[in-house]
Amino acid sequence: MVPVEYYLVLSAAVFSIGLYGLLTRENALFFLMSVELMLNAANINFIAFSAQWGNLTGQTFSLFVMALAAAEVAVGIGIILVLYRNFKDVDVTVPQEMRW
Amino acid sequence: MAGAFDYALAIAVLPFLSFCLAVGVALSGRDLLPKGGALPGIAATGGSLLLSAWVFLTVSGGETYNETFYTWAAGEAATGSLSEPLTLSFGMLLDPLSAMMLLIVSLVALLVHVFSLGYMNDEGETGLPRYYAGLGLFTASMLGFVLADNLLMAFMFFELVGLCSYLLIGFWFRREGPPSAAKKAFLVTRFGDYFFLIGVVAVFATFGTAKFAGEHSFPRIAEHALAGEATVNTFLGLEPAAWFTVIGLLVLGGVIGKSAQFPLHTWLPDAMEGPTPVSALIHAATMVAAGVYLVARMYGFYALSPTALAIIALVGAFTALFAASMGLVKDEIKQVLAYSTISQYGYIMLGLGAGGYVAGTFHLLTHAFFKALLFLGAGSVIIAMHHNEDMWEMGGLKERMPVTYYTFLAGSLALAGIVPFAGFWSKDEVLYEALVHGLGTTSGLGTALLVAYGMGLLAVLFTGFYTFRMVMLTFHGEPRSETAREAAEGGWNVKLPLIVLGILATTVGLVNMTPVADLTGMHDIELLNMWLSGAPESVSVEQYHHLLEEFGGIHAADVPSYLAGGLSLALALVGAGSAYVLYGGADPEPHTEKLGSLRGVLYNNYYQDEYQVWLAENVVLPLSKVADVFDQAVVDGVVNGVSSVSLFGGSRLKRVQDGLVTHYAAMLTLGLTVLLVGFAVYGGWF
Numbered sequence: 001m002v003p004v005e006y007y008l009v010l011s012a013a014v015f016s017i018g019l020y021g022l023l024t025r026e027n028a029l030f031f032l033m034s035v036e037l038m039l040n041a042a043n044i045n046f047i048a049f050s051a052q053w054g055n056l057t058g059q060t061f062s063l064f065v066m067a068l069a070a071a072e073v074a075v076g077i078g079i080i081l082v083l084y085r086n087f088k089d090v091d092v093t094v095p096q097e098m099r100w
Numbered sequence: 101m102a103g104a105f106d107y108a109l110a111i112a113v114l115p116f117l118s119f120c121l122a123v124g125v126a127l128s129g130r131d132l133l134p135k136g137g138a139l140p141g142i143a144a145t146g147g148s149l150l151l152s153a154w155v156f157l158t159v160s161g162g163e164t165y166n167e168t169f170y171t172w173a174a175g176e177a178a179t180g181s182l183s184e185p186l187t188l189s190f191g192m193l194l195d196p197l198s199a200m201m202l203l204i205v206s207l208v209a210l211l212v213h214v215f216s217l218g219y220m221n222d223e224g225e226t227g228l229p230r231y232y233a234g235l236g237l238f239t240a241s242m243l244g245f246v247l248a249d250n251l252l253m254a255f256m257f258f259e260l261v262g263l264c265s266y267l268l269i270g271f272w273f274r275r276e277g278p279p280s281a282a283k284k285a286f287l288v289t290r291f292g293d294y295f296f297l298i299g300v301v302a303v304f305a306t307f308g309t310a311k312f313a314g315e316h317s318f319p320r321i322a323e324h325a326l327a328g329e330a331t332v333n334t335f336l337g338l339e340p341a342a343w344f345t346v347i348g349l350l351v352l353g354g355v356i357g358k359s360a361q362f363p364l365h366t367w368l369p370d371a372m373e374g375p376t377p378v379s380a381l382i383h384a385a386t387m388v389a390a391g392v393y394l395v396a397r398m399y400g401f402y403a404l405s406p407t408a409l410a411i412i413a414l415v416g417a418f419t420a421l422f423a424a425s426m427g428l429v430k431d432e433i434k435q436v437l438a439y440s441t442i443s444q445y446g447y448i449m450l451g452l453g454a455g456g457y458v459a460g461t462f463h464l465l466t467h468a469f470f471k472a473l474l475f476l477g478a479g480s481v482i483i484a485m486h487h488n489e490d491m492w493e494m495g496g497l498k499e500r501m502p503v504t505y506y507t508f509l510a511g512s513l514a515l516a517g518i519v520p521f522a523g524f525w526s527k528d529e530v531l532y533e534a535l536v537h538g539l540g541t542t543s544g545l546g547t548a549l550l551v552a553y554g555m556g557l558l559a560v561l562f563t564g565f566y567t568f569r570m571v572m573l574t575f576h577g578e579p580r581s582e583t584a585r586e587a588a589e590g591g592w593n594v595k596l597p598l599i600v601l602g603i604l605a606t607t608v609g610l611v612n613m614t615p616v617a618d619l620t621g622m623h624d625i626e627l628l629n630m631w632l633s634g635a636p637e638s639v640s641v642e643q644y645h646h647l648l649e650e651f652g653g654i655h656a657a658d659v660p661s662y663l664a665g666g667l668s669l670a671l672a673l674v675g676a677g678s679a680y681v682l683y684g685g686a687d688p689e690p691h692t693e694k695l696g697s698l699r700g701v702l703y704n705n706y707y708q709d710e711y712q713v714w715l716a717e718n719v720v721l722p723l724s725k726v727a728d729v730f731d732q733a734v735v736d737g738v739v740n741g742v743s744s745v746s747l748f749g750g751s752r753l754k755r756v757q758d759g760l761v762t763h764y765a766a767m768l769t770l771g772l773t774v775l776l777v778g779f780a781v782y783g784g785w786f
Contacts, residue, residue, distance in 0.1 A: 019769060022765050023762070023765060023766055023769065026762070071654075092760075092761045092762060093760060093762060095759070095761075096758065096759040096760055097759060097761030098754060098759045099757055099758050099760075100754040100757050100758070
């Protein structure tokens with residue numbers, strides 16, 4: 001059996017890639033993908049610990065997270081469409097109206 | 101079985117209901133009540149009178165009542181060296197003293213309501229519901245004050261009667277004088293009440309209770325503390341005895357304000373701007389009595405402090421003399437009566453300060469009746485004179501208004517202290533107590549009492565003079581104006597109260613004829629003495645005697661009471677006789693003009709108002725300006741400084757929200773990192 005540390009390192013790597021994408025990209029679609037990566041990193045963690053402790057709660061939760069990710073993508077795509085309609089672009093640095 | 105005590109609360113509630121009714125009608129703006137609200141008022145005070153009489157009879161059967169019926173705040177832990185936590189409560193104390201006072205207040209209130217029919221309704225005044233609302237609220241608060249079983253409740257009702265006094269003095273608010281007189285009365289009495297309030301707090305802090313009577317009452321605890329059997333909190337590093345004197349003097353501040361004693365007496369003459377029935381009820385018979393009643397109520401506490409007693413006696417005697425001297429030269433009938441009121445309350449204070457609890461209470465009783473009578477008599481004269489109060493415009497009213505004349509004469513004889521009218525017996529007893537205790541007590545208190553006795557005795561002479569100067573100028577001689585020639589007496593509603601009070605003023609003194617009792621040896625005719633002796637132990641006359649002897653060092657010398665009585669009677673007769681000689685002619689001359697500049701000083705009240713205004717303008721005003729600067733600069737400065745820091749910080753910090761979604765993501769990440777590092781450091785991961 002693969003030790004849990006490997007999964008954790010994998011999960012941390014996937015999470016960091018997602019975070020890096022979130023902080024550096026300007027395209028809203030890349031944003032969405034980065035968020036997906038981070039969610040999946042969390043999922044890997046859930047599964048890993050679930051397997052480690054022989055407890056099914058983690059697996060159940062990962063199912064919830066997937067459903068949540070699907071919903072999130074639906075909303076996110078909607079936002080991106082509206083963004084495009086208003087700014088003719090999907091660059092998140094362009095809209096700056098909602099500020100102090 | 102339901103007894104009188106179960107209904108005693110209604111004594112104060114009934115007039116309150118009449119107040120609510122009158123206010124409701126006044127607010128509705130329609131003339132719904134016949135007589136403008138007088139009838140509910142009469143019904144309510146009549147009911148109070150009946151209930152008071154029932155309570156009186158029950159108390160005379162030897163029963164008393166001392167219960168708390170509502171606790172509105174209760175502490176959880178005792179403070180300092182006290183054994184029990186504080187509780188703030190309402191309760192009733194019905195003992196001989198309060199039962200007597202209830203009877204006086206409700207009787208005078210009823211008669212004043214009836215008299216108001218003649219003075220206000222028949223004269224076509226407007227705003228009557230407001231007037232009767234004021235009278236109702238006043239009666240309710242005064243009765244509540246009398247019923248109170250603790251100092252805090254007494255204080256609350258004490259303030260309420262002050263409010264009613266303000267409202268009623270300023271009844272004719274469209275004129276110039278009354279509103280300013282009302283404000284003055286309110287402010288001057290409030291000045292005294294400020295000390296009273298501190299005194300109430302001090303009593304709570306010291307004893308943990310403010311109850312007047314019973315084993316767990318503050319006078320009782322004070323007594324035990326002085327005997328070393330109980331512990332109390334004291335402040336300012338004082339011994340219990342000295343600290344008790346301080347508390348007594350603080351409470352005395354309220355007494356001096358309310359009972360118009362020197363130097364806070366200046367509001368009362370101005371209060372005569374109010375309607376005359378109000379003067380009779382509030383500024384002569386009852387509210388002004390609240391102050392001295394309070395001293396009598398907590399007499400067990402004052403009896404412990406010879407210093408406080410000496411101050412009470414000296415203030416009282418000085419006020420008696422001081423006010424009487426000003427009454428000598430006044431031209432307006434109500435002004436003379438106002439100064440005589442101040443002077444007579446001085447006598448009551450003297451009696452209480454001199455250790456004469458019964459004497460002071462007795463004078464309180466008789467004075468309530470004869471002074472209410474005199475004010476109502478003056479009211480009757482004022483109606484006939486079409487609201488002209490100058491005595492030099494009167495004269496010769498004796499034939500035209502016989503009922504008023506004879507009742508007024510009875511009141512005057514009582515005021516001057518001529519045997520056998522009420523004032524003679526009570527004033528005489530006050531002076532007698534001052535004399536025997538002054539002679540019998542060796543300490544400084546004895547000397548103080550003798551000085552006070554001297555001043556009181558001199559005031560008797562003045563009282564006789566100004567009283568009969570007033571009677572002569574008003575009723576005797578030839579009419580000196582057209583209105584006086586055509587004066588006519590009012591209807592039954594004017595005469596009935598006068599007759600009732602006239603009879604009382606003549607006879608009520610007979611309840612405690614100490615000189616007669618001494619002469620004949622029949623001590624069972626001292627009814628008032630026996631009545632007040634029937635109180636529960638903690639508030640009884642015997643207890644007070646015991647306290648006075650043990651803690652005050654007061655002892656009575658052996659002086660025959662008829663000698664002292666004869667002396668003051670002779671002085672009163674000299675005063676009255678000289679007034680008769682000087683002013684008895686058909687067309688009297690203004691003899692006081694001969695006093696020259698002295699008359700000016702007296703007529704201007706020793707320039708008391710001027711010096712108080714000077715104090716206000718040249719001492720208080722600069723001080724308050726300094727306080728204002730402090731308030732604006734320091735207090736407000738700190739507050740504004742704190743808020744401007746937040747404002748400035750906020751205006752800078754809000755720029756973080758720049759609308760760029762990438763920055764938000766970065767900040768989220770940063771926050772998470774900071775949290776993780778924080779947990780790591782404090783959680784000991786490293």
